[in-house]
Amino acid sequence: MASLVGSRVERKEDKRFLTGKGRYTADINLANQTYAIFVRSPHARASIKKINIDKALKSSGVVSILTGKEIADDKIGGLIAGWAIRSEDGTEMKCPGNPPLAKDNVNFVGDPVAVVIAESLAEAKEAAEKVEVDYKVLKAVTSTADAMNGDTIHEGIDKNLCFDWLLGDRQKVKEAFDKADKVISIDIINNRLIPNAMEPRACVADYNAASEEITLYTTSQNPHLSRLIMSAFGNVAPEHKLRVVAPDVGGGFGSKINVYNEDIVCSWAAKKINRAIKWVAERSESFLTDIHGRDHVTHAELAVTKDGKFLGFKNETIANLGAYARVFGTVTPTYLFGPCATGVYEIPAAYTNVKAVYTNTAPVDAYRGAGRPEATYTIERLVEKASMELGIDKTELRIKNFPTAFPFKQTLVHTVDSGDYVAGMEKAKQMADYKGFEARRKESEAKGKLRGIGVTSYFEACGIAPSAAVMSLGCGVGLWESAEVRFNPTGQVTVYTGSHSHGQSHQTTFAQIAADELGVPIENIDIVHGDTDKGTFGMGTYGSRSLAVGGIAIVNACKKIVEKGKRVTAKMLEANPEDVEFKDGEFIVSKSNKKKTIGEVAFACYLPGVRDEMKSPLPEGDEPGLKETSFYDPSNFSFPAGTHIAEVEIDPETGHVKLEKYTACDDFGRIINPMVVEGQVHGGLAQGIGQALYENAEYDETGQLMTGSYMDYTMPRADNFPEFNIGYTCTHATTNPLGVKGCGEAGAIAAPPTVMNAVIDALGGQEVTMPATAEKVWKACKNLKKSNAKAA
Amino acid sequence: MIKSSWVKILIKGEIMGKISLEVNGRKVEKEASDNTLLSTFLREHLQLTGTHIGCDTSQCGACVVHVDGNSLKSCTALAADVNGSKITTIEGLETNGKMHPMQEAFKKLHGLQCGFCTPGMVMSAVDLLQKNKKPSDTEIRDWLEGNICRCTGYQNIVAAVKEAATKM
Numbered sequence: 001m002a003s004l005v006g007s008r009v010e011r012k013e014d015k016r017f018l019t020g021k022g023r024y025t026a027d028i029n030l031a032n033q034t035y036a037i038f039v040r041s042p043h044a045r046a047s048i049k050k051i052n053i054d055k056a057l058k059s060s061g062v063v064s065i066l067t068g069k070e071i072a073d074d075k076i077g078g079l080i081a082g083w084a085i086r087s088e089d090g091t092e093m094k095c096p097g098n099p100p101l102a103k104d105n106v107n108f109v110g111d112p113v114a115v116v117i118a119e120s121l122a123e124a125k126e127a128a129e130k131v132e133v134d135y136k137v138l139k140a141v142t143s144t145a146d147a148m149n150g151d152t153i154h155e156g157i158d159k160n161l162c163f164d165w166l167l168g169d170r171q172k173v174k175e176a177f178d179k180a181d182k183v184i185s186i187d188i189i190n191n192r193l194i195p196n197a198m199e200p201r202a203c204v205a206d207y208n209a210a211s212e213e214i215t216l217y218t219t220s221q222n223p224h225l226s227r228l229i230m231s232a233f234g235n236v237a238p239e240h241k242l243r244v245v246a247p248d249v250g251g252g253f254g255s256k257i258n259v260y261n262e263d264i265v266c267s268w269a270a271k272k273i274n275r276a277i278k279w280v281a282e283r284s285e286s287f288l289t290d291i292h293g294r295d296h297v298t299h300a301e302l303a304v305t306k307d308g309k310f311l312g313f314k315n316e317t318i319a320n321l322g323a324y325a326r327v328f329g330t331v332t333p334t335y336l337f338g339p340c341a342t343g344v345y346e347i348p349a350a351y352t353n354v355k356a357v358y359t360n361t362a363p364v365d366a367y368r369g370a371g372r373p374e375a376t377y378t379i380e381r382l383v384e385k386a387s388m389e390l391g392i393d394k395t396e397l398r399i400k401n402f403p404t405a406f407p408f409k410q411t412l413v414h415t416v417d418s419g420d421y422v423a424g425m426e427k428a429k430q431m432a433d434y435k436g437f438e439a440r441r442k443e444s445e446a447k448g449k450l451r452g453i454g455v456t457s458y459f460e461a462c463g464i465a466p467s468a469a470v471m472s473l474g475c476g477v478g479l480w481e482s483a484e485v486r487f488n489p490t491g492q493v494t495v496y497t498g499s500h501s502h503g504q505s506h507q508t509t510f511a512q513i514a515a516d517e518l519g520v521p522i523e524n525i526d527i528v529h530g531d532t533d534k535g536t537f538g539m540g541t542y543g544s545r546s547l548a549v550g551g552i553a554i555v556n557a558c559k560k561i562v563e564k565g566k567r568v569t570a571k572m573l574e575a576n577p578e579d580v581e582f583k584d585g586e587f588i589v590s591k592s593n594k595k596k597t598i599g600e601v602a603f604a605c606y607l608p609g610v611r612d613e614m615k616s617p618l619p620e621g622d623e624p625g626l627k628e629t630s631f632y633d634p635s636n637f638s639f640p641a642g643t644h645i646a647e648v649e650i651d652p653e654t655g656h657v658k659l660e661k662y663t664a665c666d667d668f669g670r671i672i673n674p675m676v677v678e679g680q681v682h683g684g685l686a687q688g689i690g691q692a693l694y695e696n697a698e699y700d701e702t703g704q705l706m707t708g709s710y711m712d713y714t715m716p717r718a719d720n721f722p723e724f725n726i727g728y729t730c731t732h733a734t735t736n737p738l739g740v741k742g743c744g745e746a747g748a749i750a751a752p753p754t755v756m757n758a759v760i761d762a763l764g765g766q767e768v769t770m771p772a773t774a775e776k777v778w779k780a781c782k783n784l785k786k787s788n789a790k791a792a
Numbered sequence: 793m794i795k796s797s798w799v800k801i802l803i804k805g806e807i808m809g810k811i812s813l814e815v816n817g818r819k820v821e822k823e824a825s826d827n828t829l830l831s832t833f834l835r836e837h838l839q840l841t842g843t844h845i846g847c848d849t850s851q852c853g854a855c856v857v858h859v860d861g862n863s864l865k866s867c868t869a870l871a872a873d874v875n876g877s878k879i880t881t882i883e884g885l886e887t888n889g890k891m892h893p894m895q896e897a898f899k900k901l902h903g904l905q906c907g908f909c910t911p912g913m914v915m916s917a918v919d920l921l922q923k924n925k926k927p928s929d930t931e932i933r934d935w936l937e938g939n940i941c942r943c944t945g946y947q948n949i950v951a952a953v954k955e956a957a958t959k960m
Contacts, residue, residue, distance in 0.1 A: 011899065018882075018891060018907075020841070020842015198906065248906075503943045678948070679948060709847070717936075717940060718933040
């Protein structure tokens with residue numbers, strides 16, 4: 001039987017999506033449902049003096065109006081930070097309360113203060129406009145760089161500082177810098193982004209008074225984790241009385257990891273009114289209240305020798321958490337960021353210091369890449385600058401500082417098990433025709449255009465993550481994953497996974513893995529996810545963990561099935577279990593022609609009868625049935641890596657940047673489905689290029705979001721991209737049985753510095769902040785003209 | 793210019809009217825308030841939830857359907873505006889249970905991931921090929937500029953449209 005792993009298998013999920021039969025949360029309508037509209041703060045920072053709902057209650061169709069008072073009275077808990085981070089001085093981080101409905105204070109535009117529940121959506125909207133909230137407006141803090149100097153937003157949190165964290169050794173770094181021939185320094189703004197999954201968040205909550213169960217359909221990347229948080233911290237219902245279903249989910253990119261205010265409020269309120277409640281975000285609500293990403297202000301320095309050896313690195317960053325610390329809010333700028341800050345280089349001494357600050361803006365949390373794009377942007381901009389200042393070719397300088405052997409003990413935390421960074425670089429150069437660039441630059445010049453080339457070599461720590469490691473770093477849960485493999489008596493297989501697919505193609509790729517492990521045709525395998533009533537538990541999908549953690553759980557459960565199958569076959573064929581081999585769906589007694597198919601074995605496991613001549617196929621000690629479970633806890637992170645090269649052409653008359661060529665050469669370890677991986681790379685690149693050239697979330701000084709719709713926030717569109725040229729090198733991960741590393745975030749991590757290095761190269765080294773809009777680039781072109789004129 | 797009667801209709805939505813359409817080859821007649829958007833009418837009144845709502849500014853294109861053969865963002869029209877029209881939604885693109893060549897091409901070339909933008913993207917692309925049988929890459933990208941996809945980076949969508957062009 002041909003192996004499916006490694007093949008371009010078309011997706012099992014596609015037909016329903018292509019024929020309009022997907023079932024997203026907003027498509028769900030329950031009998032007798034009501035509709036919720038949230039009354040949200042129009043102010044970035046205010047105290048709530050009074051809420052008057054009298055007029056609204058009289059509005060037609062209103063079923064109930066609930067505020068922060070009722071939610072506090074019912075002791076419903078707030079939203080939480082999932083990771084506890086300690087400051088350099090050993091003190092615990094400082095987190096404000098974050099009630100699902102604000103009671104006393106609002107802290108960003110969009111912070112919900114009340115929910116209006118009515119018979120129809122129109123009636124809910126009309127009534128919501130009649131809710132009168134009397135605010136005392138306070139001065140907002142919105143700037144990342146100045147947050148520590150602003151008014152104190154949350155009582156008791158001085159300087160709006162959540163923590164002041166350090167990773168690394170300041171003294172060693174000082175010594176390294178003292179020895180340096182040259183210090184390259186850079187100031188960076190990593191711009192705030194809005195994830196913008198195309199499906200707006202939504203939830204439908206239902207209460208069954210007979211079973212006292214709440215069912216919440218919601219747009220989540222991790223329904224089990226959501227249930228745990230809503231139960232343990234939200235006090236919504238005990239876990240066994242709370243079912244969370246994340247059906248088809250239209251993209252996440254990190255924005256649907258969090259439990260949100262609306263999930264808790266609708267679940268709680270559905271029980272209160274004993275009716276189903278539906279809420280669907282309008283896009284403007286998504287802009288305001290989905291978690292945002294990035295938003296760092298960084299100063300970094302690299303100490304080098306004159307021949308280009310890196311000696312030391314320091315990174316001082318202020319990270320904006322927004323108004324509250326959410327699930328991955330505090331780990332994103334620390335353990336997902338700091339350990340990757342030194343990139344793919346051997347740097348003997350390094351530290352990263354992060355001050356995480358609160359501001360009156362939407363909470364900032366994990367967005368595709370989470371911390372690793374910020375880390376990679378800093379080091380790769382710095383290395384590119386070093387190459388310019390030292391006059392060493394940008395690829396040579398990188399190669400000079402790559403590790404020469406694996407495992408590679410990276411400066412700060414990680415031990416990278418496998419990789420070949422030089423091979424990746426060489427292949428990328430070849431794919432991009434790096435040698436031919438100068439000729440292309442001249443061609444552009446002849447047309448009056450400026451051409452630049454940019455390079456990035458990255459690695460990332462994903463496959464998140466070994467429980468022992470993450471819990472020691474402050475994570476509130478272990479980050480294993482579970483899988484359950486169930487054989488039906490008639491031979492089809494259902495695999496339950498705790499991972500969640502919202503575009504990642506698990507229904508196909510996980511089925512490929514199970515098909516190979518079990519020798520069962522892929523058509524006979526179903527992957528089930530997204531429902532806490534199905535499957536034991538799961539940590540969900542983020543941090544490129546689904547395959548490297550969830551996929552391995554499936555492999556391990558399948559291996560247990562095969563082990564039992566060997567014992568059963570041995571009993572059925574009167575052989576020793578040690579003599580039974582399993583291959584392509586058949587259990588074969590070695591050195592004989594005796595065999596059983598896995599289907600026959602499954603059937604026998606369910607029909608262990610004894611009658612006349614028929615003996616039980618079950619060995620002593622084995623129970624009937626064929627179902628196995630695995631909870632897989634990885635032994636290490638996984639470490640995809642690669643080199644990307646971009647070329648841009650700038651029209652100095654308009655400042656327009658045209659991305660001419662984009663080459664990505666990645667090492668994701670073993671590839672399960674090349675078609676799916678290609679799609680993940682393309683998508684990540686589009687988001688990364690979006691950050692570099694188009695996207696930016698901007699608040700004004702009063703805390704109003706200036707980019708709150710697709711009219712203002714520049715979403716990348718089809719005509720913004722060239723055809724990407726992608727390729728791979730492949731070193732198998734040594735820390736998991738599939739040899740896989742993960743591929744979902746690489747594009748978003750590598751593309752911003754790659755594109756910006758090209759833009760800045762074209763601009764003769766002038767710094768431009770992301771996004772490199774025509775206005776900024778045009779100004780830089782003018783400066784370039786002036787300085788060229790002076791030089792002449 | 794907005795007709796003065798529209799203000800009353802759009803803001804108040806109090807006037808109920810009968811909407812008669814032919815949707816995916818089937819005649820439908822439903823009472824709906826006159827401010828009902830076509831997208832809402834399809835989703836809420838006809839339960840055709842394949843047409844998606846991804847924004848509130850007519851930018852994303854997830855709701856594209858065909859009205860009398862031409863693609864239209866169904867959030868930009870009132871159901872009453874298109875009264876009497878023939879509508880095709882993503883649910884109506886198959887013939888006798890066989891997917892349209894555009895749907896086949898999207899599947900073959902991985903032109904979709906989460907599937908949310910897909911119905912609008914496919915309906916839009918089908919209309920492109922009605923109007924331009926052999927579009928270039930640039931023409932495809934320009935045409936699809938009104939359909940936002942956050943997952944695919946568009947490359948495989950462009951490839952799928954080219955593939956479909958060879959099959960239609």
